[in-house]
Amino acid sequence: xxxxxxxxxxxxxxxxxxxxxxxxxxxxxxxxxxxxxxxxxxxxxxxxxxxxxxxxxxxxxxxxxxxxxxxxxxxxxxxxxxxxxxxxxxxxxxxxxxxxxxxxxxxxxxxxxxxxxxxxxxxxxxxxxxxxxxxxxxxxxxxxxxxxxxxxxxxxxxxxxxxxxxxxxxxxxxxxxxxxxxxxxxxxxxxxxxxxxxxxxxxxxxxxxxxxxxxxxxxxxxxxxxxxxxxxxxxxxxxxxxxxxxxxxxxxxxxxxxxxxxxxxxxxxxxxxxx
Numbered sequence: 043x044x045x046x047x048x049x050x051x052x053x054x055x056x057x058x059x060x061x062x063x064x065x066x067x068x069x070x071x072x073x074x075x076x077x078x079x080x081x082x083x084x085x086x087x088x089x090x091x092x093x094x095x096x097x098x099x100x101x102x103x104x105x106x107x108x109x110x111x112x113x114x115x116x117x118x119x120x121x122x123x124x125x126x127x128x129x130x131x132x133x134x135x136x137x138x139x140x141x142x143x144x145x146x147x148x149x150x151x152x153x154x155x156x157x158x159x160x161x162x163x164x165x166x167x168x169x170x171x172x173x174x175x176x177x178x179x180x181x182x183x184x185x186x187x188x189x190x191x192x193x194x195x196x197x198x199x200x201x202x203x204x205x206x207x208x209x210x211x212x213x214x215x216x217x218x219x220x221x222x223x224x225x226x227x228x229x230x231x232x233x234x235x236x237x238x239x240x241x242x243x244x245x246x247x248x249x250x251x252x253x254x255x256x257x258x259x260x261x262x263x264x265x266x267x268x269x270x271x272x273x274x275x276x277x278x279x280x281x282x283x284x285x286x287x288x289x290x291x292x293x294x295x296x297x298x299x300x301x302x303x304x305x306x307x308x309x310x311x312x313x314x315x316x317x
Contacts, residue, residue: 043213043264051234051265052077055201058108060087062149062199062230066095066118066274066282068220071205071236073270076308079104089199090115091149091226092142096274096287099123100308102135103300111138113145119284120291125300139172146222148197152229157196164192202230205270207279209237213258214245218277224256232262236270238279 052074055061064070068091075097078086083106088098090112098115101107103125115126129135143163151159158177170176170192181189204223209215215235217223227233233256245255269276273283273290290307293299 043209043258043261045209045237045240045264045266048073048077048236048265048267049080051236051263052081052083054232054234054263055081055083055086055203057083058085058087059083059200060089062089062091062202062226063094063097064091064202064204064220064223064226065093069204069206069217069223069271069276070095070097070274071203071234071267071270072097072100072272072274073205073236073267074203074234074265075101076311078106079304079308082106084108088112089145089197091202091222092140092145094126095123096290099125099294100290100304102126102129103294104304104308107135109136109138111140111145113140113142117287117291120287124291124294128297139169141167141169144176144194145197146225148194149225149229151194151196152198153225158193159196160191161194162191165190197229199226199230201232201234202226203234203236205236205267205276207238207277209235209240209261209264210243210245210255211240212244212246213261213264215256215258215261215264216245216251216254217256218254220277221254224260227256227260233260234263234265235261236265236267238266238268238270238276240264240266 085108088110094112094115115123177193181191206215245251273286275282293303
């Protein structure tokens with residue numbers, strides 16, 4: 043698979059798409075989120091797998107998002123996600139409440155090609171009152187009294203976007219220990235991936251790398267974006283840029299501050315890179 047440009051990769055995502063994003067500790071593509079902002083995408087339905095972070099907040103701040111299904115939105119040590127919080131207070135986005143196990147279970151159902159999967163831990167939680175699509179039914183295999191179980195529908199996003207350390211020349215993508223990205227790729231209709239680099243060879247033929255690789259069958263597009271996860275960490279390649287996130291959190295408290303940050307970090311950086 044030949045890599046395409048970052049802007050071409052972003053152009054693959056239409057308005058209104060359901061887009062799954064991993065959390066800040068699991069290979070998010072901030073570079074692709076910024077490219078989506080430059081493209082002016084609208085009405086995205088985000089799925090945080092299982093929580094949402096920096097990429098989600100900047101997409102919301104730029105007016106790209108209409109709904110978020112997640113268990114939390116946070117900037118970690120930098121505090122609450124400011125543009126998510128502002129949009130929520132203004133009623134500008136719909137939040138579909140979920141839990142971490144529920145998000146993973148719904149994606150696993152889609153990955154396995156089944157219409158639903160059971161999950162017990164939700165019983166007794168008030169979240170069920172807000173999720174009419176989650177069904178509580180009696181366990182058909184129970185032999186000793188009542189045994190309610192929750193059935194969760196398969197979740198099949200239109201796209202997943204994430205950032206990996208590397209792809210090989212066959213189009214396989216190496217995610218290392220972040221195997222949850224493989225589950226999301228299997229569950230989604232298309233996977234769009236940014237990588238630090240493309241290397242020769244075939245990961246699937248290397249015993250050291252095969253277990254951490256996603257087969258090219260599940261990858262729809264690859265773009266090279268050096269430091270594409272920044273400001274979050276990428277495995278052992280580079281660390282978390284806490285100063286960058288803290289500055290963002292301060293600026294993004296206001297709409298004007300976010301607009302200034304976006305002009306500098308999303309649009310001006312792209313223009314400088316093109317020079």
